[in-house]
Amino acid sequence: MENKQPVIQIKNLCKSYRRGSQIIPVLENINLEIAQCEFLALMGPSGSGKSTLLNLIAGIDKADSGIINVAGTDINSLSETELAGWRAGHVGFIFQFYNLIPVLTAYENVELPLLLTGLSRKQRRAHVETALKIVNLSDRMDHYPGQLSGGQQQRVAIARAIVTDPAIVVADEPTGDLDRVSAEEVLELMERLVNELCKTIIMVTHDPRAAKKAHVIRHLDKGVLNATPQAYF
Amino acid sequence: MQLLKLIFKNAFRHRLRTFLTITGISIAILAFGLLRTVVNAWYAGVEASAANRLVSRNAISLVFPLPLSYKEKIRQIEGVTNVSYGNWFGGVYIDEKNFFANFAVEPKSYLELYPEFILPQDQKAILLRDRKGFAAGRKLVEKYKWKLGDTVVLKGTIFPGTWDFVLRGVYKGRDKSIDETQFFFHWDYLNESLKKSFPMRADQVGFYLIGIKNPNVAADVSEAVDRTFKNSLAETLTETEKAFQMSFISMSEAIVVAIQLVSFVVIIIIMAVMANTMAMSARERIAEYAVLKTLGFGGTYITALIFGESLFISSAGCIIGIILTFPAAKIFGDAMSQFFPIFNVSWNTVYLDVAASVVVGGASAIIPAYRAVSIRIAEGLRRIG
Numbered sequence: 001m002e003n004k005q006p007v008i009q010i011k012n013l014c015k016s017y018r019r020g021s022q023i024i025p026v027l028e029n030i031n032l033e034i035a036q037c038e039f040l041a042l043m044g045p046s047g048s049g050k051s052t053l054l055n056l057i058a059g060i061d062k063a064d065s066g067i068i069n070v071a072g073t074d075i076n077s078l079s080e081t082e083l084a085g086w087r088a089g090h091v092g093f094i095f096q097f098y099n100l101i102p103v104l105t106a107y108e109n110v111e112l113p114l115l116l117t118g119l120s121r122k123q124r125r126a127h128v129e130t131a132l133k134i135v136n137l138s139d140r141m142d143h144y145p146g147q148l149s150g151g152q153q154q155r156v157a158i159a160r161a162i163v164t165d166p167a168i169v170v171a172d173e174p175t176g177d178l179d180r181v182s183a184e185e186v187l188e189l190m191e192r193l194v195n196e197l198c199k200t201i202i203m204v205t206h207d208p209r210a211a212k213k214a215h216v217i218r219h220l221d222k223g224v225l226n227a228t229p230q231a232y233f
Numbered sequence: 234m235q236l237l238k239l240i241f242k243n244a245f246r247h248r249l250r251t252f253l254t255i256t257g258i259s260i261a262i263l264a265f266g267l268l269r270t271v272v273n274a275w276y277a278g279v280e281a282s283a284a285n286r287l288v289s290r291n292a293i294s295l296v297f298p299l300p301l302s303y304k305e306k307i308r309q310i311e312g313v314t315n316v317s318y319g320n321w322f323g324g325v326y327i328d329e330k331n332f333f334a335n336f337a338v339e340p341k342s343y344l345e346l347y348p349e350f351i352l353p354q355d356q357k358a359i360l361l362r363d364r365k366g367f368a369a370g371r372k373l374v375e376k377y378k379w380k381l382g383d384t385v386v387l388k389g390t391i392f393p394g395t396w397d398f399v400l401r402g403v404y405k406g407r408d409k410s411i412d413e414t415q416f417f418f419h420w421d422y423l424n425e426s427l428k429k430s431f432p433m434r435a436d437q438v439g440f441y442l443i444g445i446k447n448p449n450v451a452a453d454v455s456e457a458v459d460r461t462f463k464n465s466l467a468e469t470l471t472e473t474e475k476a477f478q479m480s481f482i483s484m485s486e487a488i489v490v491a492i493q494l495v496s497f498v499v500i501i502i503i504m505a506v507m508a509n510t511m512a513m514s515a516r517e518r519i520a521e522y523a524v525l526k527t528l529g530f531g532g533t534y535i536t537a538l539i540f541g542e543s544l545f546i547s548s549a550g551c552i553i554g555i556i557l558t559f560p561a562a563k564i565f566g567d568a569m570s571q572f573f574p575i576f577n578v579s580w581n582t583v584y585l586d587v588a589a590s591v592v593v594g595g596a597s598a599i600i601p602a603y604r605a606v607s608i609r610i611a612e613g614l615r616r617i618g
Contacts, residue, residue: 055610060527060611084526085529087528088528093524093527095614103243111235113528
């Protein structure tokens with residue numbers, strides 16, 4: 001693990017929110033390195049800033065100060081438009097409530113990120129079928145989200161997250177809305193993504209069982225990252 | 234392609250809401266189209282006016298007559314090609330509710346001045362020979378199921394008595410803008426009767442119709458006619474046929490303006506309904522828009538989704554509304570034919586319908602699209618669950 005190059009480097013990161021005239025600090029002086037093919041779990045109580053940190057790493061929010069270097073790019077310096085393009089090519093997203101488009105089939109949901117690429121319809125089809133095969137849902141590609149169980153929907157969301165072959169996958173409470181069996185399936189799938197496809201996964205979770213699947217667990221409390229990583233491998 | 238598919242699927246996500254909105258827009262477009270057609274019908278006489286025809290009447294009021302002797306003097310004025318004359322007869326057919334325009338005219342010159350009234354040559358020849366003969370428009374004849382040779386009796390109101398006429402000709406309009414509900418007969422028939430019953434009213438006409446060489450001389454000829462009869466017992470007021478028709482419209486201009494205002498109010502109301510529908514739809518999908526932005530889709534795509542859905546719904550309503558306008562206008566026009574002899578849905582009305590639906594669809598999407606595009610992704614994602 002120590003030999004691997006860090007794919008994400010965060011230095012002196014600060015983030016605060018403004019509520020009226022009040023400025024509420026959320027993250028204070030965060031320093032963090034995440035290696036390639038690492039599965040990192042971010043834990044902490046509600047309001048500790050873990051989702052905010054995940055959003056900053058994923059480029060869907062902007063830090064007040066500090067550096068977030070992802071695969072050689074300081075994403076905090078990118079404009080909104082540049083960030084949108086960067087996210088499309090580098091990051092896959094898994095949400096707690098799956099966030100699939102309900103009027104699109106599993107196939108169409110997974111295909112969505114590929115519409116921003118220059119791939120032909122045939123190439124897109126090949127990518128989507130591969131992604132759905134990885135999550136073991138090839139037989140459900142024509143089903144709508146409403147026709148799938150929670151676990152299956154989350155697997156479709158994982159397929160959507162990996163279909164563009166991003167280096168990083170961020171997951172915000174991916175098992176938070178699932179029963180134990182489905183949660184286990186999803187976590188095993190995420191482990192496979194790291195071990196077999198060398199994806200770097202950053203997962204926010206409250207669930208200690210889910211966190212145990214990660215290589216490293218970091219705790220956030222009141223916007224401050226704990227000093228020592230807790231390794232599980 | 235995927236964008237269009239998503240727009241279509243989004244539009245029918247809440248089928249009842251979409252159905253009700255499309256129904257509302259259809260009814261609004263139908264109402265708008267009918268009201269515009271009523272306004273057009275009001276101006277139908279003006280629209281059908283020819284630029285090379287003048288109308289001369291008594292300068293005091295239309296109800297005062299002019300001497301028949303003016304005809305030859307008018308004919309001699311430079312620029313005049315033809316002169317006809319007539320009276321508003323105001324006869325009643327069986328019952329007062331059977332209203333239609335009926336005139337006593339000099340038929341030969343009248344038909345020469347109105348080539349848009351197409352009368353078969355054989356019927357025209359018989360009409361000109363028979364002093365009790367009359368010609369009527371196709372719609373009027375069909376309405377009362379008259380046949381050539383039938384005797385039609387009108388009760389005089391301005392000219393008392395019972396007047397018998399024989400149908401000798403049925404004219405058709407050259408196009409849809411021509412009134413096919415007129416009834417006209419020989420002025421001589423009226424005048425001869427008046428000579429016997431009311432000699433003081435004989436040899437008097439209600440108006441002169443003057444044909445001119447070209448529209449450019451209208452002002453000069455009008456002025457020349459009025460100058461000719463200045464300081465006489467019956468001074469004239471001569472104007473173009475269009476201005477003459479407009480003088481009738483101007484009497485009821487307030488009603489026309491009110492109808493026009495109502496037609497636009499209908500569109501504003503439906504715009505509010507449509508804006509509410511789009512605001513609800515966009516608010517429900519804020520999280521989805523945030524997801525799309527997360528995946529890398531830009532504001533343009535999301536704007537296109539919202540505008541596309543809004544325009545799709547308004548266009549669907551517009552198409553249904555336009556399709557319904559034609560049969561509705563036919564039914565309305567038939568029922569109100571005595572007031573609106575020409576009641577046709579014009580292409581301008583259809584274009585206005587389309588423009589109204591585009592404005593409604595576009596305007597309704599502005600605020601939802603702005604909100605969806607400007608909301609921060611993290612904030613949008615928090616709207617989940």
